[in-house]
Amino acid sequence: xxxxxxxxxxxxxxxxxxxxxxxxxxxxxxxxxxxxxxxxxxxxxxxxxxxxxxxxxxxxxxxxxxxxxxxxxxxxxxxxxxxxxxxxxxxxxxxxxxxxxxxxxxxxxxxxxxxxxxxxx
Amino acid sequence: xxxxxxxxxxxxxxxxxxxxxxxxxxxxxxxxxxxxxxxxxxxxxxxxxxxxxxxxxxxxxxxxxxxxxxxxxxxxxxxxxxxxxxxxxxxxxxxxxxxxxxxxxxx
Numbered sequence: 001x002x003x004x005x006x007x008x009x010x011x012x013x014x015x016x017x018x019x020x021x022x023x024x025x026x027x028x029x030x031x032x033x034x035x036x037x038x039x040x041x042x043x044x045x046x047x048x049x050x051x052x053x054x055x056x057x058x059x060x061x062x063x064x065x066x067x068x069x070x071x072x073x074x075x076x077x078x079x080x081x082x083x084x085x086x087x088x089x090x091x092x093x094x095x096x097x098x099x100x101x102x103x104x105x106x107x108x109x110x111x112x113x114x115x116x117x118x119x120x121x
Numbered sequence: 122x123x124x125x126x127x128x129x130x131x132x133x134x135x136x137x138x139x140x141x142x143x144x145x146x147x148x149x150x151x152x153x154x155x156x157x158x159x160x161x162x163x164x165x166x167x168x169x170x171x172x173x174x175x176x177x178x179x180x181x182x183x184x185x186x187x188x189x190x191x192x193x194x195x196x197x198x199x200x201x202x203x204x205x206x207x208x209x210x211x212x213x214x215x216x217x218x219x220x221x222x223x224x225x226x227x228x
Contacts, residue, residue: 046165046208048217061216095164102171105212107155109176111164 022096
């Protein structure tokens with residue numbers, strides 16, 4: 001059974017870097033699929049952050065203005081999210097997901113349980 | 122960016138009702154549309170992909186239809202477990218975008 005689990009600090013200070021890890025079990029990241037991050041602001045809808053292929057190809061949401069880096073470590077079966085220069089507007093539940101590739105882009109097939117990150121001093 | 126607009130934002134219904142949620146895209150997305158169900162405090166769950174394909178394990182009371190810019194999610198007979206918020210998502214092009222959500226609540 002494939003499972004994804006987010007981990008990382010639940011509290012980040014403004015201007016610091018928000019860093020999260022997604023650990024995948026039951027499937028080898030290097031076998032395929034895209035792997036991505038989505039966030040949900042408190043009481044709001046869903047926002048796609050970006051995704052990565054096991055080879056390292058990445059796609060990011062331009063709305064995050066270049067503050068996002070997604071990387072992968074296939075030896076640990078993990079992928080990572082970094083959001084630099086965090087502000088209160090980055091306070092959200094962050095989800096990692098396995099994504100299925102279609103003609104031009106992907107949908108989110110399997111989700112982690114999510115982790116709340118609060119940006120506050 | 123492709124804007125996804127869902128309606129209604131809230132829907133009140135009873136067990137056994139037929140429920141329809143609409144999702145409109147600001148430009149053509151062919152049939153590259155997915156639907157998700159989210160319950161409070163939980164991650165979204167994939168229900169439908171490519172507009173009308175039911176994800177494995179999803180009850181057949183759920184169905185999706187539509188093409189180009191207008192799409193619907195239908196629950197043929199609402200069950201107690203179906204009270205939740207539903208989101209559509211386009212994957213025709215980057216950036217991936219979601220609708221604002223439709224909350225299905227008990228009448």
